Amino acid sequence: MNKPENPEEFTRAEGLFKRAADAGGRALQTAKGAGENAWRRAAGDPDDPSHRRRVLTMLGIGIVAVIAVMFVLSRLGGDGAVHTPVSTAQAVSVITTAERPFHATISLNGEARPVRDIQVSAPATGVRILQLLVDEGEYVREGQPMARLDTNLAQAQTRAAQASVAEAESTSVRARGEYERAESIRDSGALSTEAIETRRSAAIAADARLAAARAQLQEVNARLGGGYVRAPAAGLVIDRTAEVGRDVAGQILFRIAAGNDLEVAAQVAEGEALALTQGQTATFSLVDGTTVEGRLRRLPASIDSRTRTGEALFQLPRETRVRAGMYLRGEAQLAERSVLAVPQSSILYDNGQAYVFVLDQENNVHRTNIALGARDGDWVEIVSGLELNQRIVGAGAAFLQDGDEVRPLADPTPAATTAPADQSGENNSGELRGREG
Structure with missing residues (x-):
């Protein structure tokens, strides 16, 4: 039962009830004594009609005494009795919004992957692998042979390209000689100007065909690489799909983590990305519990419109136990700042929307949607939706509906004054959680 706000009224009411109880006790004792005397006087011959009348008279006296006692108890106290109305409103704790120093921690979870993932394929088609020279986990240099190829067909292509070059050289020499002879007799009039220009064009075309043949020979030699699959850059071999005797036709044979540099691709919320x-x-x-420190290499370049997250890249140091494909969990400490924050217990969610x-002023509640930022223990930053010095429901909000009347358990206390209890995640209003009177 709720106590009245005035202690003097409560003391007076308590005295009235005590006096009423004493008076009722004396009345009952009197009635009891009268009943016992009447019963002794009435004792006699049970068959005597006067005996039955005396018994009935005794019962009537007892009933009248009980009624009198009840009447006295009901009248004692009069208008001085204290009547405390019982509130049906739900009891809740109340928090006043305020700024507080924030030491936010961002959770970072992601997969370790190469900063530069180089995929190595065969330089030629229609050839088989004769020998594998490196395996996964080995470090290779730029240009180092990784697999030896069966180059019989490739060598035939090389010889054909060399023959094409020789033929183009012969044609070029003949065309160049005819043009030079024609040019030497231009002034004699033996050949027309048109004939001379035709030979000149033929010589230029022959030179062009020779250049094309030489370029084709160079391409064949480059693709063969001397009959080997070579590493295009130095790094760690992290995957190998090449097998001896397998025909290659442009497939990926090796994967190299260039420079053995790894990074963690972590998904972060848009509010955390800004921090x-x-x-x-x-x-x-x-x-296994060991830790490694990463450094933010690239902030999220964009935010996914569906998940509201972006990809942040944290580069890891070399020579660690981290391997490509490992899933790592971590956290980043943000610089201290003053933000508007509320306890996590006061925040509810509806289809992903926080509110x-x-x-x-009349202690009626109204649902208000909010946007959340970083977290610091049990405190959450409010990016938008609330202002300073607003009263919000702390504990007890889960069973409320928009427009409900509530009964605050204590005077609102600004959230900033609860800073000494931050380590335990509690606040002054939290001590009253669960009380209802």
Whole structure:
């Protein structure tokens, strides 16, 4: 039962009830004594008609005494009795929004992958692999042979290209000689100017065909690579699909992590993406509990319109136990700043939309949608939707509906004053959670 706000009224009411109880007790004792005396006087011959009348008289006296006692108890106290109305409104804790120092921590989860993932394929088609020279986990130099090819067909292509070059050279020499002879007798009039120009054009065309044949020979030699599949850049071999005796036709044979540089691709919310800074460090944990420190190489270039997240890339140091494909969990500490924040317990969700209940002057609640930012323990940054010094429902918000009347459990206390209890994630209003009177 709720106590009245005035302690003097409560003391007076308590005295009235005590006096009423004493008076009722004395009345009952009197009635009891009268009944016992009447019963002794009435004792006699049970068959005597006067005996039955005396018994009935005794019962009547007892009933009248009980009624009198009840009447006295009902009248004692009079208008001085205290009547405390019982509120049916739901009891809730109330928090007043305020700014607080924020030491936010961003959770970062993602897969380790190469900064430059180089895919190596066979330089020629229609050839088989005769020998594998490197395996996964080995470090290769730029230009190092990785597999030896069966170059019989390729060598035939090389000889054909060389023959084409020789033929083009012969044609070029003949055409160049005819043009030079014609040019030497231009002034004699033996050949017309048109004939001379025709030989000149033929010589130029022969030179062009020779250049094309030489380029084709160069291409064949480059594609063969001396009969080997070579590494286009130095790095760690992280995958090998090449097999001895397998025909290659442009398939990927090896994957190289160029420079053995790895990074973590972590998905972060758009609010957290705005809080990150270039070069910021983050600590990632491996499955065995060991940690490695990464540095933010690239902020999210875009935000997915469906998930509202972006990809942040954290480069890892070399010579660590991290391997490409590992899933790492980590966190990044943001610089301290003053933000508007509320406890996590006051935030509700509906189809992914976060909201809180705001109290008006009549203690009626109104649903208000909010946008969330970074987190610091049990506190969440409010990006939009709330202002300073607004009263919101803390504990007890889960069973409220928009427009409900509530009964605050305590005077609102600004959220910023709860800073000493931040380590435990509690606040002053949280101590009253669960009380209803």
